[in-house]
Every structure is written in C-alpha cells, then in structure tokens.
Amino acid sequence: MQRTAATLVPLLGSCLLAAGCTTVGPDFAPPAAPSAQTGYADDGGQRATLAEGPEGMWWKAFGSPQLNAFVAQALAGNHSLAASRATLEKARQRIAAVAGKRLPQVDAQARAEYERVNLAAFGFDGFEGVNISNPEFDLYTVGGGISYDLDLFGKNRRALEQATAQAEAQTRATEAAHLVIAGRVVVQVLAIAAFNDRIETERKLLSEDERNVSLTKARQNAGAGTLVEVLSAQGQLAGDRASLPALEQQLAEGRAMLAVLLGISPAELEPTDFTLNDFVLPANVPVALPSALVHKRPDILEAEARLHASTAAVGVATAELYPDITLGASVTQSTSEPDRITSSKFNAFDIFAGVTAPIFHGGTLKANKRGAEAEARAAAAQYQQVVTEAFGQVSNLLSALDSDSRELSARHEAEQIADRSLHLSRRSFQVGNSGILQVLDASRSYQRAKLSLLEARTRQYQNVARLYVATAGGWIGELPQDSGS
Template sequence: MKTTFAVSALVLTLSGCAVGPDFKRPALPENSGYSEGAHATQTPVAAGIAQHFNDNAAISADWWQLFQSPALNQLVKTALDNSPTIDAAHARFDQAQAVLDADYGALYPQVTANLGAQRQKPTSIRFGTIGTSNAYNLYSGSIGVSYAIDIFGYSRRALERDQASLTNQHMQLRAAQLTLTANVINSAFQIASLTAQIDATQAIIQNQQNLIGLAQQQYKAGLIANSDVLSLQSQIATTQALLPPLQQRLGQTRHLLATYLGATPANAQISEIHLSDFQLPVELPLSLPTDLVHQRPDILASEAQLTAANAQVGVSTAALYPHVSLNASFGQNSLKLASLFDPVNNLWSLAANLAQPIFDGGTLKAQQRQAQAAYRESLANYKLTLLNAFSQVADVLGALQHDAESLAIQQQAAQTAEQAGKLVDLRYQAGKASYIDLLNAQRQTQQSQLAVIQAQTQRLQDTAALFTALGGGWWSKP
C-alpha cells in the first residue's frame, strides 16, 4: 500500500510539470517615444484647421466615422460584410479553433466501444494430423480505455502552441479587417481627389475655350496675330490631354474599390464621392509606445507566433522523455449471441506502458534544434515587426506636420496665382500683356489648383493612416 501511494504521488507530482522554456515577452525598446525629441502637440494651421494630438486618448473602433461621411461609413460596412479576404481570414480562424478543440482530447481518457460478429472455419490440419473442423460463429463486445499520462507536458505544450496559433489567426483576422478598412478609405479619398482634379481641369478647359473664341474675333479684326490663336489652341490641347489619364486612374480606383466591396465593377454601385463630403478630424489620439504593442494586430500576431514557437520547443523537448500510458479493457466473447453477456464470457485486461526513446539516429535531437532555431527566427521577426510599427507611427506623425505645412503653402500659392491671373487678364484686355503672358498665368493657376486638391487629399489619407498605425481601436468593441 505504501509503494502504491508513493508511485501515485510521484505521478501526480510529475504530471504538474512541463519541460521546456516558459514564454516571456521580449523587452521593449528603451526609448519611450516614437522619434527623437518630444513630438508636437498639434499641426500647423492649414485651411483654418490645426489638428491636435491627445496622448493616450481612446481610439474608437469605428474611427472612420470621425470623417462624418455617411457614404464612407456605408462603404466600410459593405466591405467588412462582403469581402472574400475577410471570409478567408474567418475560415482560417475557425480552422485554428478546431485544431485546438481537437487537441484538448489528449488531456482526457480515450474510450472506445467495439461490437463484432464473425463466422469462420479453421483448418482441419493441426499439429501434423488431419481432423475435422466445423464452421462457427463468434460474437464479441468490449469497451477499451486508454490514458496517456502527460508527465513531462508534451500535450500541454502542444495545447499552448495551438492556443497561440489561434491567437495568431485572431490577430490576422483583425489585421485583415484593419487593412481592408484602410484600403477602402484611401480609395474613397482618391476617388474624391481625382473627381475634383477632373472638375478643375474641365473648368480650365472651358475658360480657355471662351478665350479662344475671343481671340479668333480679335484675329479677324486684325488686332492679334494668328500665332497667338495657335498658341492658345495648343494650350487647350495640352490641358485636354490631362483628362484621359485622370479619368483612367479614376476608373481603375473605382474598380479596385469594387473589389474591396466584394463586387464586380458592374455591380458595385459606387455613388459619387467628393472631397467636400469629408470633415477632417481635429482631435487625434496618440497611444503610448508601451500600449502600441498591445493594440496593433500585426504585433500581437507576431507575438503569438513567437509564443507558438516557444511552445514547440517544449514539445520537442518533452519528446525526449519517457511516455507513460494506462490501458484497460472489458468485454465478452461468445459462440452464441444470446449468451454474449453471460458472466462466464467476460474478458478484461489492465496494462501500463512506459516508452523511452533510446536510439533514433539523432532524429529527436535534430527536431529540438530545429524548434529552437524556429524560435530565434520568430524572435527576430517579432523585433522587426515592432521596429516597423514604431517607425510607421513616427512617419505618420511627421507626415501630418508636413501635410499641414504643404497645404498652407499650396493654398497661398493658389491665391497668388489666381490674383496674378486676374491682373494679367486685365493687362491683356488693355493691350499691355501678350497671349503668352496670359497662357503662362493660366497654366500656373491650373497647376496650383491641382496641387491644393492633392494636398487636401494627402492630409485626409495621412490622418486615416495614423488610426491604422495605432491599431484601429478594434479592442474597444467586441
């Protein structure tokens, strides 16, 4: 009895341990900021707006609603509901969940029931003599129980790996949703920008066509040379040549957006989108670097991969140790079905097995080294993901500063070009400026208008990029 108690206590004690390293999250970079020095608390004023950075402010899960565009909200919802990319990510998550659920069975006894019936006729030759043999029926029924005692944590490390793989797929799903949302928003901004550039170019062409009508009248009256008319016609042709590339890019962007929405270009039904439909968010959140590692899906997915690699080291280490299993069975055998369950036909067995690898040609050791090398690779990938994330946030913060500066400069340049154009037009009508001067002024006005549109679009896109770089706020909504 003492021996039995001691063995049982030893098994219970060993079953509580698991060989291999326990996972520890790598240390964060020492610098607590995203870039050198303290970051600015707000951007320069542009278009009457200065954006403010609020440290450690909460990020809404539906952050795109801050642009106050019902059309944009509907586009994002449609994409998240219908995108095949999201469906595939959901399916991968479900697969990882099923693998984890299946491997949980290793922690429990395995019970198997068997029922059999057979008819057979043995050979009549027995021990060198020829006798008689008759065919007979044999009926059997049994229940078997087997249980692998997880002394060294092989099964528990495998479950730890599977749980980390499930977390990885969960974060991959979140990353796919965040990437899709960012792509839809950027496409919407780009469509609005291209539409505005096309409208501005068409307005310029209309003004130039009005001028050429006046120039032709002046030419017939002998007031100007034919070369002035030809120069103006050349300028109109140059401006008109800008339209096909813009229209082509607009079509391609709409087709790309249709793909994000899970529809063909013919069935996407994308409404008209204009820059005036969007309001630039003024208050912008800025998470602390220590919080970023718990928010960004790509960092969390990389950490889960690192956890899984660490657990795999434990699995390969546990494979080097003994495997202990218990087996039991109970059943009946009978020549007659009616007497199958009579006590006289009972059969039972109890067995304990211990298997210890002794020689395998170095296979298990090599698998352990492979798992350790895979962990080092995952660790390097995790560090690289972390560095890229910090760099991306720093880039966006700098971009928002420069976007405001650029927009302010472009707006000033556009106002100056417009005023200069009006003065040149007055001078031309007074006969004090040539057509070349007028054409140059118009060209400068056109370029400045398009530059303002592009600067406005870039500011919107970089604002959305900040929310994306911070993780998108998925954790604030179940």
C-alpha cells in the same frame, strides 16, 4: 486475476499521482515593454495627440455616413476577410482537438467473422487412426477500451499551449486584416473623391482655356490680334481636353478597386459622386503611446503570439526526449452465439500500464529540439522587427502630418498668387500691353497651382487615414462571424 489486479492498482495509483507534476521546456514570458527613451521621431505638430490611441470605428471621424456604410459593407462582404475568419475558426477548433488528447480515450469495437481454426498449428495432428478436422464456426465480438496518457513531462500540455497561442496569433491576424481592409476602403473612397475633384477642376480649367480662345478671337476680329495667337490658345485647350479621358479611366479603376474591397462587382457599386468637401478632416488624431502601441496593434500582438507558440514548441520537442507512460483497460465479449453476446460467461478483460522510452533515434529528437529553439529565436527577432517597423511607420506618418499642413498652406498661397497673375495678364492682353504667350504662361501656372493644391489636400486626408490605421491598435469589438462557420 484478483492478485494481478491487486498488484497493478498501487502501480497505477502511483503513476496517477506523478502525472502532471513536470512540464519540461521554457515557460513563455511576454517581451519587455519599450523603455522610457523609446518614442516616435516626430510628434506630428498640432494635429496629433499622444494618448491611448483612436477608439473603435475611427473612420467615423471623417464625418461621412456614406463612408461609414462602405466600411461596414466591406467588413461584412470582403472575401479575403471571410477566408481569414474561416482560418481563425479552424485554429480555434484545433485547440479543442489538442485538448481532447489530454483526456482518457475511449473506443468501442464490434466484429463478426467466420473462421476455421488450424489445429495443426497448435500441435493437434490427431491420434493414430483418428483424424481431427479443423473446426469452422461463426464468432461475434463486441467490446471497448480506455487509455490515458499520463503526460508525465507535459508534452500534451505544451501542445495545448502551442495550439492556444497559434489561435491567438490567427485572431490577431484576422483583426489586422479587418483593420487594413477598413483603412484601404477609407483611402480608396478618398482617392475617388479626389478624382471627382480633379475632373471638376480640369473642367473648370477648360473653361479658362475657352475664355483665352475667346479673348484671342475677339482681338483678331478687332484687327489687333493674329491667327497665331488664336491657334496658341486653341492648342492649349486641345491639350488640356485630352487629359480628361485618362482621369475618367482612373476614376473607373478606383471604383472597380472599391467594389473588390466591398466584395461586389463594379456594376453593383452605388454612385460615388462625392468630393473631398463631403468629408471632415479630423482636427486631432489620438496617437497611441509607444508603450500602449505594443499592447494594442494587432500585427505586434500576432508576432508576440507566434513567439509564444514557438516557445511552447520547444517544450513539445523537449518532452519527446523523455519516457511516456500510458494506462489502459479493455473488455470484450466473444461468442459464436449472437443471442448470448451479453452473457458474463463470455467476458474477458485486461488492465495494463505501458512505458515508451526513446533509446536511439539517430539524433532526430535532439535535432527537433534544436530546430524548435532556433525557430523560437527567429520568432523573437521577428517580433522585434515588427515593433521596429511599427514605430517607424507611425513616425513617418506623424512627420507627414506636419509637412502636409505646411505644404497645404504654401499651396494655398501659390494658388492665390497664380489666380491674380492670370487675372492681370488677361487684362493686360485685352488692352494690348502684352501678348498671348504671357496669358498662356499665367494660365498654365494657375493650372499647376490648382492641381498641386488638390493633390496636397488629398495627400493630407489620406495620411490622416493611414495614421489611424498605423496607431489604431487593433480591431475593437467582436469580429464578424464567417457565414460558412
């Protein structure tokens, strides 16, 4: 035994020296940054400034404590975010699980058995005239063993690299989910404010309709008007009044959607009687430069991490084509007398080195490698697609900022003209210089101008919020911990 150990020790030492020297497969290199010519199609006019991008908690730029509270509640209570954080914890635990395979594996075992030895199987059939019975006895065994994979070609190291990259991708996906939920809450709150404004505007327009009815009745009572004029005015009033229930239903649906985002039931949602006037439209939106966007936006960073994981997977598949060496040792204590289980008399041990080398697997291992390489190419193409879509999204929203400002200015002017036209039409009708149809047409034009102005204003607020999400560059700060972790 001493001679055997003396022979094995140098061999094991040589194997240990060789361990960790080679890691096959491609090394990951981050994708190149955008070129100097890469940019956005529009600079957004005067409302956007190309810089490093918005700071964390960008929604505070709207100046609403209630909005801030809603976003905080959603980030803490949204059930989709809780699931994403739990998935992230699973990915992080996988890193620890894969890293553990690179360490020596130690196991213990214990066994108690009752057995009978069949001596005839070993050629002991007894002597002439003498029968040898098969002995029956109890046997108690305890022991343990240790094994260590030398990982000569880096399969375990590449697997750890892959698991780390996958956890990074899940981290970025979780950050993106938080960013998206915050953006959806802001847009939904603004939509509810717009519904409140729309309902209030419709009620004011109903007051204008009622005023038209009063004018026609006054003229009829004075003998200068007709019943047709009264009915025309009443018809417009009834038609406009019918639009209120639909708006109130849309408001209820908007509240229900906000409650879902917050992770509560609609009945638990606090009052949402705010209007757009309760929010400040940010005068300036800091937009990340293209070169900064690719290093800050979470969906881009997620795509980059998935490309890293796919590259590491090529290394894992490549290492499977090479031999693998495992070192190990074990020791056991076996006796039929349990009180003497610790005696050195019943000790046995072995030391081993094993080599496993693939010879023929029907092309499976090479096919796995080619498949991993194809997946890495797909991940690279997907990364480029995500970057392209991100630049396109920012460009569209920058263009929308400029067009929103110009549209809002035109809508303001149209609303002022329609208001004056309605005022003059009523005066002309009162003195008998025009009919009720002219007043109703002017009233309808004023209603359209008023509502169009509100829609343009709402769109401007929401596009600013969407631009913050598109260029915010990720979740800044610690991710909230999942309550189940």
